Amino acid sequence: MAQRIIAFRLLLSIFLVIFASEAHSSSLPDRLITQLSSVEEFKGDFDAIKKSGKLRIIIPANIGGGRYLPRKGSPVSQQHEVAEAFARFHQLMPELIIVDNFSDMIPALETGKGDIVVGNLTVTDSRRKKIAFSVPLDQVHEKVLVSKNDETIKVVSDLNHKRVMVSPSSTFWESLNWLKNKKYKDINLIPRPSGMLDEEELDLLALGEIDATIRDSNIVEMYSGYRDDFKVAINFSGQRDIAWGVRKEAPALLNALNQYLQLEHLSEVNKEVFKGDFDVIKERKVLRVLLRNNASSYFLYKGELLGFEYEMVRAFAKFHGLRLEVMVPPTHKELLTWLVEGKADLAIGFLEPTKKREAMGITFSDAYNHEFQHVVVHKDDNLKSIRETGDRKISVRKSSAYWETLNKLSLIGMEFNLQAAPEDMETEELIKSVGAKKLDVTLADAHILDIELAKSVPVKSVFTIGEKREQAVAIRNQNLQLVTAINEFIKKNKNSEYYNILYRKYFTSRKSIKRLAKGRIENIDLNKLSPWDKVTRKYADKYGFDWRLITAQMYQESRFNPKAKSFAGAKGLMQLMPRTAKSVGVTNIEHPDSNIKGGIKYMDWLRDRFDKKIPISEKIWFTLAAYNAGHGHVQDAQRLAVQKGWDNKRWFDHTEKAMLLLSKKMYSSKARYGYVDGAEPVQYVRKIRERFEAYVKLKQNEVIQPVSLDLENPVISLNKFHDLDAQTEVNKLAYRH
Template identity: 45%
Template structure:
C-alpha cells in the first residue's frame, strides 16, 4: 500500500554502531532471580570444565558462549540494533577459529562471571559494562558498543537539565548496575539527590516505563537502550548525560590472553564499535568499509515484524541475504511514518529503503534510484468469498471503503470520474488494510481494495474473502537508494537478478504470502469411552503433572497447535506436537521436537515458564490464559497489550473481554507504533485462546482429571 501524509517525528539518540543491550535483563543487572520453570541452569550440565586459553579450547573443538537465557527476543529494533546479531557475530568468530559454537544458556547476569571463571564457558557474550570492579575479575574484549549513561525523565518534566536539578527527586536504579556509582558520585556534589533502590529483578525497560507512568521520578539508562525506547514512546526525554563513553564488551578469563587477542582482532576487523555521524551518505565501497547496511523500512507484516520472539518479514529476509553476500551487518531502522522513509534517506539516516515501495517516475524525480523490480503487485478488489463480482461493471451500486490517505482512494476516484457508478466511502485513516478486509469479511463493509501481495498475506490467514479482480496492470516494487549511490543500486540489481523466482526467493515468498498460517479444516473431536484424548496422553499426563497443569488443558493446546501431528511444521518454522520454535527448544535443552515425548515436554516446560512470568501480575486463575496468548504471539506482545489495557482503563489481570480487547488493537498503526514489540496480528492470539478454552471445556466433560 502506498501511503500519503505524515505524523510527528521520533527521537534517535544512538551514538555508535553496536548492539542493543539485553533489554529484558538490562546490561548491568546482576541480581535477577530464576523462576521455578527456568531451573535448573544448564551450565553445570556442560560436558567438560576448561579454564585454559585458546590452545586448550581448540582441543575440545568447541567455543562455549555464555549467554543469558532469553526465551523471548528483545523489543522490535527500530533504530538499527538487535541483540541476536551479537550472538551471530560470536558464532561467526567461532567459525573463523575452526570451532563449533556451543551456546551455554545462563539464567541471569549475576551468574555469568562465576560460570566463566569456573570453566563452564569460554566467552561471555552479553553486553557487560566494562567497570573497574569487573576488570579486577575478568578480561574484557575490544568494545562492541560505546554508550552514554543518560538521565531520563518524563517528557513534561522539563526542569531537569543538569545534576543540580535532581535535588529532591528520586533516581530509581538497581544497586548492581553501573549507574549506582554514577549517581552516588553526583550525590556527593548534590546531597539532596535521592536514590531509590529498585529490586534486582526489575529490568531497565520496566524502570523507564514506570518513570513515564509517574511511579518513579527519574532513572539512568544506557543511550542505546534509551534510543530504542524513544523510537516508540514520546512521553520520556533525555535530560542530560550522566557519564559519557562507557564501553560495553564481551569477556574472557584473565589468563586467556590468546583468546582475547583473537577476539579483539576479529571485533576490530568487524568494526562493530566504530563511532559514526548520525547521518551520512556512502555508496557501496564506503558501506563495505563500515560493514553496516542501514535499512529504512516499516513495521508491517509484509516487511518487518516480530513473531514469537523472532525477527522476520519478506523484506527483512531478502535484505539479510543480500547483506550476507556482501559481508555486511544489517541495521533495521523504522521511521515514524511512511513519508519519513524518503526524507530520512535523503538526510543520510539510512542507506536504502526496503518497504514494498512502488517504482514511480514521481519518486525518481525526487532523487531516488530504484533497483530492478523484485516483486509486482496489482490493486485488487476484495470481496467476500461467495460474492458474485467479476469485473468493473459489477461495481455499479456497490460501496468501496478504503483509507483516503492511500493510493487506493486515488485509483477509485479516477474510476468514478470515468463514469463508473459506485459509492466511495472513507475508512478511518489509521486503519491498516487487514482491519478493513476483516470488516468486509464480517459484512460490515461491502468491498475494499488491497495490493495483491497484502491480499495474499490475508489469504494465508483466512478463507472467507477473495480477490475479485485487478483494477489495473501490475506495478513493480523495488529497493531505493538516494542519488549518488549507483554502485549500491547495481549490487541490488545483480542480487535480485540472481535470486528472483529462484529457490530461495520462492521459498521466502511462499513463507509469508502463500503458506496457510492455520489448519483451516476443523477436525471434530471424538473421545473414546476410555477417556483417551490423543495418542500421546501418557506423555501429556506426565509433563502436565510435573509442571502443574491440567493435562486436558495441555491436550487442547496440542490439538490447536498440531492436530496431534508430531511432524507438523508451521510457516515460521515451529515444529512438533506443541509447535515449539527451534531456538526456544535449544534454550530449553529439548531439541528433538519430532519425538512426541520431547516435543510435548518442550511445549509444557515453555508454557510453565510463561505462566510463571505472569505470577504476581495476574490472578492465578488467569495466568494460563495469558501464557497461552504469549505462547502463540510472543511474551512481549502480551506485555504491550497489558500496558495498552491499563491506558484504556481495562482490567490488566483479566484476559477475556479485557486484555484481549487491547491485543486486537495492536494491529493498528495508532497503537503498534507506540508499542515496544510493534505490530502483531492481534486477532490470532485472541482466536487461539478462545478456541483452546472451548476445546478444554469439552475435554473436561468427557475425560477425568
C-alpha cells in the first residue's frame, strides 16, 4: 500500500513570553548536544525513553561540516528540527548525538547510543535487515553530478572509464558496485575517504580530480543554492524513500513517531508557490520569510544565525508555533517580486512603504522602526548640500527607497548626478566603497551607517533628507490575517525591553558592533601575562598550543575580563558561545578555568578539521580565523583562494585575501556559508600574531620544545631558550591528535 509522503516541517512549542535580554541567557537549554564518544549505551523502548526524560537523536556532524547559512533549507536540518519537535511534544529533552561519519549512524543506533537516526537516510532492503524505518518523510532521486563544463556523461553507460567517488557505506556504492560487476566493469569506483566532507568532494569534482559523484536530489538542491561549479548530468535511480531509523526492539517508539508524523499531516511547501493567509500558514506550520544576507538583517556569526530582523521574525514564528524558513533572494529586487509571486509569506529588510511598492500588490505592517535617510560621503569631503554635489555621483539601488527619495527631489528641480548601484550590492557595501573613495556619495539609513562608523569606515553623514521614514514588514495585500498577527506582535514588542535590547545589540552598542577595543601592547609584566597564566599553561600544554599565543588570543577576545559578554551571547575570557561550550563538554561557561579549557579544547577541535597538508606553522592562523569567524567561512575562503590562484594552505597574503573578498556580494553569494565581514577575522589573526610576537620578545627565556621524538605523535612542553623569534616558535608547534 502506497504510503503518504510526509514533508518535514517543524512544530515548535508556543512561547507566551519572549525573553531576548542577555540577562536571561542563562535559562535552561532547549536541547542537548553530545559527541558520540560521550554517549552511554541504552536500548529501552518508548516507556523507558520517557522515564529517562530525553530523546537521543543521532544526526551527522552536518553534510559539508559545520552550520551554514540557509538559502534553500537543509533536509538534514529540517529533519532534526521535526525530531526535536516530536521530543518536546512528549515532554522530552532533545539530545542531538553528533556522528562524524555517516557510516557510523546505524551502528550507533544498534548499539544503543541513540534512539532514532535522522540524517536523510535512504530506505533499502539491506538497511531494513538491521533497523526499522518510519513512514517516509520525502522521496528523492539519485543524481549523477559532474563539473559544470563536463558534457561527457549523458547516459549511465558513460560512467564506464570514469572516476566516480562515493562513500562505501552509501546506497550509491551498492548500486555502482552492482553496475560495475554486471555491466560496466571499467567504472573506476573510488571510495570516499572517511571524514571527507561533501564540500571537499564537490571541490575535487570542480577541479577535475574526479569525474563524477552521486547525491540525493534534495541534497543537490541544497548545494545548488550557493554553488554553481557542478551540475546534474543524469538521473541514476528511480524514486527512493527517505525515512528515520529506529531499533527493531523499539516498536512503541516507532509507532509514536509514525502517529506524530501522520497526525500532524504537514504539507510540503518549499517547492511550491503558495499565497494562503495566516490560518493556512498555521496549518502548514511553516513561515517562509525573505531576508537579505547583510550585517543588519541576517548573517552567520560563529555558527549562530543572527541579525536584528532575523531575531524579530524568529520570535514571531516561535510565538505562533511555526518553523521559520528563511530564503535569501539573489538581489534586492527579488525581495518583493518573490513575495508577490507567492514564494514566501513575508519580506523584511527595513523596507519603507512606498506607493510604487504598494502598486505591486503589497501591503505593509505597522512600522517597527523609524529612520532618517543620511547622505554619506568620505570623512574628508566638505559637501554641505545636495545642491552642491557638482560632479559627484550619488549611488543607490534602483529598487531602494533612496532612489524614490532622490527622484522626488529631482522632480522639484534639484539637480544632481544619480547613478544606479547593482541590485545585489548591500547599502553597507556602498558605504564601504565611499570610504574607499571608489564612490562619491550614497544614502543610508541611520542604523546601517552606525554599524559602519563603529567599524571605523572613514565616512560621515553630512545631512539627512526629510523626516524619519517608517520601516515595516511587506506582505501580500490579500493576506489580512497575517497583517493583523504581525501588527499585534509589533504593538506588543515595539519599545519593549526586548526590542530595545535587541536594537542596542545590533546598532547602538559600539562594543557589540566592534567587538573588541583596540589595545596597544605595552606595560606587560614580564613575569605575568594574565591572571590566568597557570590554567592557560596547563590546558595549552595538554592540547599542544603555545600558552602565550592563547593568552594573546584571550586578550583579543575579552581583554582578560572574565565577565565579558558579546552581542551574540559569547561569554567569558575566551568568548565561548553556549552551544560551542556544550559541544566541548563545558557546563560552567561563567567560570574562568572552565572557559579557558573550553576555548582551548575548541581550538583543538577546529585545528583537527583542517587539511593535514597545511604546514603546522600555518595551521595555527587558520585555526584562529576559524575561532573568530567559523570554520565554514574559512573553508569558503580557502576554496575562493584556489579560484583566485592563491595558496589556500597559507594564511597571510593568500587565504586572508580571499576572506576579505567574502564581504562582497559577488563572492559571498557563491559561498556555502554566505556573507562574512572578512576584515574582522583578518584583523583578529593579525592582532593576535602581533601581541604574541610581543610576548615572545618580552619573555625570551621560554620556548616550546619537543620532548618526544615520535614524529607521528609529537608532544610539546615548555622549556628555556635563547634568541628565538615568534615565527621560529610557531614552526616548532607540534600537535596532539
